Amino acid sequence: MLLALVLLSTAASAQVRVTGTVSTLAGRQPIPGAAVLIQGTSRGTVANNEGDFAIDVANTDTLMFRAVGFKPQRLPLGRTGLSQIIVQIYMVRDSIQLGEVRIQSGRPDRVEINRALRNVRRPAPSTNVVRRAAPPKPLFPIDTIAPKAPVPTLASPISLIYDQFSRAGQERRKMEAIQAEQRALEAEKARRKYNRNFKDNRGYE
Known part of the structure; x- marks a missing residue:
């Protein structure tokens, strides 16, 4: 058994x-x-x-x-x-039946839209964000001009030496070089425009 x-x-x-x-x-x-x-x-x-x-x-x-x-x-x-x-x-394939769908005409109320927007949570700022250094400041403010060159005289010869070796004098000369380069570029653009107008037989504008 x-x-x-x-x-x-x-x-x-x-x-x-x-x-x-x-x-x-x-x-x-x-x-x-x-x-x-x-x-x-x-x-x-x-x-x-x-x-x-x-x-x-x-x-x-x-x-x-x-x-x-x-x-x-x-x-x-x-x-x-x-x-x-x-x-x-x-x-055998299975048929899927959808539920009831209601379609309403018109636009949603502005109050409901504002309520929905208030309920949306904004993402919290990340703590691992790498902060970049601030851009360098210009040598002179935009609304001002560089200091003018001092006029050397017999009464104050030290002003000429100060202009040659001081930081303000170096900044002034650098600004003069930048302005001269800009004037040269503008003159080149004007010359090209002048030549182009005569090439197109339109004369000087």
């Missing part, structure tokens, strides 16, 4: 190798990524790009086939005595 019970329990929990293909009923197209699950457990597998799968289960298990957009299919093994089963699963 003990040997018979052992044989019965072994037959009841025999392992079955289930292989096959999951495809659509209409068109017989493979369904890649279809889930093959053992009902009542978290064990399962996924079909490959060709829709093929393989899984080892007990002969008392029930397989569930699921795919997005298709109705689930069940395959009870029914205590089969086979050690390997090859199946072909055809899945």
Whole structure:
């Protein structure tokens, strides 16, 4: 009797190798990524790009086939005595019904828009922001001009020496060089415009 019970329990929990293909009923197209699950457990597998799968289960298990957009299919093994089963699963597309959609005419109230904007949370400034150094200030304010060159006289010869070696004198000479370069560029532009007008036979404008 003990040997018979052992044989019965072994037959009841025999392992079955289930292989096959999951495809659509209409068109017989493979369904890649279809889930093959053992009902009542978290064990399962996924079909490959060709829709093929393989899984080892007990002969008392029930397989569930699921795919997005298709109705689930069940395959009870029914205590089969086979050690390997090859199946072909055809899945039917599932129709999705949308809920009721209401369309209202007109524009939303400004009060509701302002209330929604107030509820939007602004992102907090990041603490890891790298702050750049402030841009350098110009040598002289925009609304002023550089200091004028001092007039050397016999009464104050030190003014000429101060103009040559002081920082203010260096800044004044640099500003004079910048202004001279700008005047040269403006003169070049005027000359080109003058030549272009005569080339187009329009005369000097």
